[in-house]
Amino acid sequence: xxxxxxxxxxxxxxxxxxxxxxxxxxxxxxxxxxxxxxxxxxxxxxxxxxxxxxxxxxxxxxxxxxxxxxxxxxxxxxxxxxxxxxxxxxxxxxxxxxxxxxxxxxxxxxxxxxxxxxxxxxxxxxxxxxxxxxxxxxxxxxxxxxxxxxxxxxxxxxxxxxxxxxxxxxxxxxxxxxxxxxxxxxxxxxxxxxxxxxxxxxxxx
Amino acid sequence: xxxxxxxxxxxxxxxxxxxxxxxxxxxxxxxxxxxxxxxxxxxxxxxxxxxxxxxxxxxxxxxxxxxxxxxxxxxxxxxxxxxxxxxxxxxxxxxxxxxxxxxxxxxxxxxxxxxxxxxxxxxxxxxxxxxxxxxxxxxxxxxxxxxxxxxxxxxxxxxxxxxxxxxxxxxxxxxxxxxxxxxxxxxxxxxxxxxxxxxxxxxxx
Amino acid sequence: xxxxxxxxxxxxxxxxxxxxxxxxxxxxxxxxxxxxxxxxxxxxxxxxxxxxxxxxxxxxxxxxxxxxxxxxxxxxxxxxxxxxxxxxxxxxxxxxxxxxxxxxxxxxxxxxxxxxxxxxxxxxxxxxxxxxxxxxxxxxxxxxxxxxxxxxxxxxxxxxxxxxxxxxxxxxxxxxxxxxxxxxxxxxxxxxxxxxxxxxxxxxx
Amino acid sequence: xxxxxxxxxxxxxxxxxxxxxxxxxxxxxxxxxxxxxxxxxxxxxxxxxxxxxxxxxxxxxxxxxxxxxxxxxxxxxxxxxxxxxxxxxxxxxxxxxxxxxxxxxxxxxxxxxxxxxxxxxxxxxxxxxxxxxxxxxxxxxxxxxxxxxxxxxxxxxxxxxxxxxxxxxxxxxxxxxxxxxxxxxxxxxxxxxxxxxxxxxxxxx
DNA sequence: TATGAATGAGATTTCATTCAT
DNA sequence: CATGAATGAAATCTCATTCAT
Numbered sequence: 001x002x003x004x005x006x007x008x009x010x011x012x013x014x015x016x017x018x019x020x021x022x023x024x025x026x027x028x029x030x031x032x033x034x035x036x037x038x039x040x041x042x043x044x045x046x047x048x049x050x051x052x053x054x055x056x057x058x059x060x061x062x063x064x065x066x067x068x069x070x071x072x073x074x075x076x077x078x079x080x081x082x083x084x085x086x087x088x089x090x091x092x093x094x095x096x097x098x099x100x101x102x103x104x105x106x107x108x109x110x111x112x113x114x115x116x117x118x119x120x121x122x123x124x125x126x127x128x129x130x131x132x133x134x135x136x137x138x139x140x141x142x143x144x145x146x147x148x149x150x151x152x153x154x155x156x157x158x159x160x161x162x163x164x165x166x167x168x169x170x171x172x173x174x175x176x177x178x179x180x181x182x183x184x185x186x187x188x189x190x191x192x193x194x195x196x197x198x199x200x201x202x203x204x205x
Numbered sequence: 206x207x208x209x210x211x212x213x214x215x216x217x218x219x220x221x222x223x224x225x226x227x228x229x230x231x232x233x234x235x236x237x238x239x240x241x242x243x244x245x246x247x248x249x250x251x252x253x254x255x256x257x258x259x260x261x262x263x264x265x266x267x268x269x270x271x272x273x274x275x276x277x278x279x280x281x282x283x284x285x286x287x288x289x290x291x292x293x294x295x296x297x298x299x300x301x302x303x304x305x306x307x308x309x310x311x312x313x314x315x316x317x318x319x320x321x322x323x324x325x326x327x328x329x330x331x332x333x334x335x336x337x338x339x340x341x342x343x344x345x346x347x348x349x350x351x352x353x354x355x356x357x358x359x360x361x362x363x364x365x366x367x368x369x370x371x372x373x374x375x376x377x378x379x380x381x382x383x384x385x386x387x388x389x390x391x392x393x394x395x396x397x398x399x400x401x402x403x404x405x406x407x408x409x410x
Numbered sequence: 411x412x413x414x415x416x417x418x419x420x421x422x423x424x425x426x427x428x429x430x431x432x433x434x435x436x437x438x439x440x441x442x443x444x445x446x447x448x449x450x451x452x453x454x455x456x457x458x459x460x461x462x463x464x465x466x467x468x469x470x471x472x473x474x475x476x477x478x479x480x481x482x483x484x485x486x487x488x489x490x491x492x493x494x495x496x497x498x499x500x501x502x503x504x505x506x507x508x509x510x511x512x513x514x515x516x517x518x519x520x521x522x523x524x525x526x527x528x529x530x531x532x533x534x535x536x537x538x539x540x541x542x543x544x545x546x547x548x549x550x551x552x553x554x555x556x557x558x559x560x561x562x563x564x565x566x567x568x569x570x571x572x573x574x575x576x577x578x579x580x581x582x583x584x585x586x587x588x589x590x591x592x593x594x595x596x597x598x599x600x601x602x603x604x605x606x607x608x609x610x611x612x613x614x615x
Numbered sequence: 616x617x618x619x620x621x622x623x624x625x626x627x628x629x630x631x632x633x634x635x636x637x638x639x640x641x642x643x644x645x646x647x648x649x650x651x652x653x654x655x656x657x658x659x660x661x662x663x664x665x666x667x668x669x670x671x672x673x674x675x676x677x678x679x680x681x682x683x684x685x686x687x688x689x690x691x692x693x694x695x696x697x698x699x700x701x702x703x704x705x706x707x708x709x710x711x712x713x714x715x716x717x718x719x720x721x722x723x724x725x726x727x728x729x730x731x732x733x734x735x736x737x738x739x740x741x742x743x744x745x746x747x748x749x750x751x752x753x754x755x756x757x758x759x760x761x762x763x764x765x766x767x768x769x770x771x772x773x774x775x776x777x778x779x780x781x782x783x784x785x786x787x788x789x790x791x792x793x794x795x796x797x798x799x800x801x802x803x804x805x806x807x808x809x810x811x812x813x814x815x816x817x818x819x820x
Numbered sequence: 821t822a823t824g825a826a827t828g829a830g831a832t833t834t835c836a837t838t839c840a841t
Numbered sequence: 842c843a844t845g846a847a848t849g850a851a852a853t854c855t856c857a858t859t860c861a862t
Contacts, residue, residue: 438855438856438857439856439857439858440855440856440857450857450858450859451858451859451860454857454858454859454860459857459858460857460858
């Protein structure tokens with residue numbers, strides 16, 4: 001038993017393992033406690049309940065991810081079309097590198113969040129992220145549409161592309177273990193994605 | 206109590222509702238039986254166990270879907286580049302219309318399969334479909350690479366695009382309730398996908 | 411499926427197998443019916459309940475065995491000592507041969523009765539047989555004691571020897587598959603038993 | 616409710632009663648818990664499962680009994696015939712007194728073990744004991760046969776006598792409640808048994 | 821004769837959670 | 842900070858049995 005590590009840390013570690021193996025609902029708190037070398041009572045000193053324990057693993061990384069997503073784009077100020085194109089082109093690599101770094105730095109937490117959260121309040125995490133992306137780019141798309149003649153936003157495509165971009169990140173983190181390679185791949189995907197974006201989201205009125 | 210409908214039918218219907226609401230693992234057989242107006246014993250006359258009940262809802266539509274995916278593309282015969290391009294361009298609309306029709310005809314079953322199957326043997330259904338797509342197109346991609354100078358297949362991109370296309374279908378069925386609109390949307394997405402494919406999958410050696 | 415054999419016969423056969431394998435309590439009527447190729451309802455046409463089914467296998471052989479045991483010795487008439495000795499010595503071989511024949515002729519039934527009847531009204535079958543033997547020989551022992559000076563019956567020994575003789579038969583049928591060899595063995599055991607009996611059952615007052 | 620006694624003790628006591636009444640398989644854990652004044656969950660804090668609860672009652676006494684049986688006779692060293700006879704004669708009273716004491720000291724446990732264990736891993740306890748006795752005496756019998764002219768071991772009789780001796784103990788504990796009387800009875804049986812042993816086990820070649 | 825369907829009670833086991841110490 | 846004990850509800854599943862057809 002790792003008596004050096006604090007009990008709370010050991011609990012979080014065995015929770016990670018158990019949630020990963022069985023998924024949230026089927027995971028057993030007894031097993032988690034036994035693996036951590038404590039009794040169930042101890043768990044309840046540190047965590048309010050099962051969901052809270054799960055949250056202790058995924059919540060902070062998730063919130064930071066949301067901050068990254070939100071912080072990137074300030075939808076307040078109105079931009080000109082050329083400013084926008086520049087912003088899109090230049091901004092993506094920075095953003096995606098930061099996102100990728102964050103994802104890989106919290107690899108296990110995001111694995112849990114993305115694939116084992118059914119039954120928790122995080123089960124719609126992907127949807128949340130998609131919605132944030134959707135909102136962020138909707139503002140921009142609408143501004144663009146206003147500045148171009150006879151163009152309007154195709155809501156379905158906007159949403160789907162938001163989904164696609166989030167999925168691209170998830171796919172990356174679940175399939176490519178090496179972070180620097182991941183940055184390269186994502187750069188290529190993003191280039192392509194940016195070019196497609198205007199074409200798919202804006203359609204003739 | 207719906208005494209007209211057969212008991213088995215009623216059980217399947219309340220199972221559908223309960224699985225949809227709570228997910229496979231948290232769904233309660235008691236509740237399902239109570240909703241169907243029978244005792245738990247009755248369920249076990251018709252279904253071997255909980256997983257078997259879930260399978261009774263999703264298995265057949267899933268198998269048919271896999272047949273559709275497999276049947277579409279005969280990877281055996283070697284094609285010329287131009288045949289391939291034609292095949293890609295033309296083939297997709299037929300396939301996707303058939304797929305979309307099948308998905309919408311079994312709407313609830315696919316919802317369960319795609320979003321509530323954690324804990325069952327179907328929990329990797331998406332992966333399976335992605336792998337099938339991946340295999341199908343890998344053969345074509347490699348054939349293309351052989352016919353073009355200095356080109357090779359980028360495995361990561363191939364797999365990601367397979368994921369993307371499957372996700373596109375899932376996204377469609379989970380976001381667009383109208384089937385004919387869905388066909389229109391998918392046609393546009395497929396155009397985009399085909400272009401992406403050629404551009405991203407084959408890279409300079 | 412053995413469609414020649416009557417259903418009842420098939421049911422009894424699969425019941426024998428299931429009871430042998432699992433013991434009465436853990437045996438499953440469903441399994442018995444399935445093995446016999448009928449549904450549970452059919453069983454209840456032929457047998458009142460589970461115990462009745464078990465009885466259908468063991469009751470008749472058991473009753474016949476009890477008749478054999480009882481018929482052998484007519485405790486009514488008073489015998490002289492010498493008649494008694496003669497009876498004991500000579501009678502045993504006939505009796506035991508008849509018993510052994512009956513046991514082997516109904517081998518499986520007695521296996522069930524002796525080792526798998528826990529939970530049925532037959533669970534005290536061995537005790538019953540021991541008691542019958544005890545009663546039979548008690549009468550004789552007491553008559554003997556009356557005809558001998560300063561002798562009395564040791565009840566414990568009488569009962570234990572009754573137990574021993576029944577156990578000898580059971581041991582035989584559960585350990586020696588060949589009937590004719592069994593007769594030889596039992597002859598030797600009986601010699602021994604007769605001597606033991608005289609020596610142990612009658613003790614000084 | 617007996618709040619003085621520890622819960623575990625109360626559980627074991629009501630388990631003893633329930634197992635005695637219904638046999639292992641038909642015994643109800645619900646009833647045991649209710650009788651002990653706790654909920655079913657409490658039982659699983661102390662015992663892994665139903666069989667483990669049964670084992671908690673019978674296992675230790677059974678193991679001690681086996682130790683007694685094994686410890687008694689050291690089959691290693693070769694003895695002369697006269698040593699053997701002395702050993703047999705003298706050894707039995709000690710051994711049997713120790714055995715009887717142990718049996719009576721754990722009266723209820725052995726009742727369960729011997730008559731209610733069907734369905735548990737102890738269901739062959741009697742066979743185990745018989746086999747131990749058989750092995751122990753086989754060595755001695757074979758050594759004897761080697762030292763006598765034209766004699767060989769009759770395996771069937773050896774095994775039967777082993778059975779008989781074990782049965783004698785079981786019969787004693789199930790029929791004679793008074794321990795000191797039991798010692799007296801067993802002494803007499805053993806005398807007799809020892810004399811018979813040579814006669815029955817060794818036969819002419 | 822036998823089926824197919826259903827009952828209703830009961831089985832063992834597991835769970836998250838609580839709390840006095 | 843942690844234990845050991847216990848709760849109480851719920852879980853899935855199996856059982857012998859019944860009965861209309």
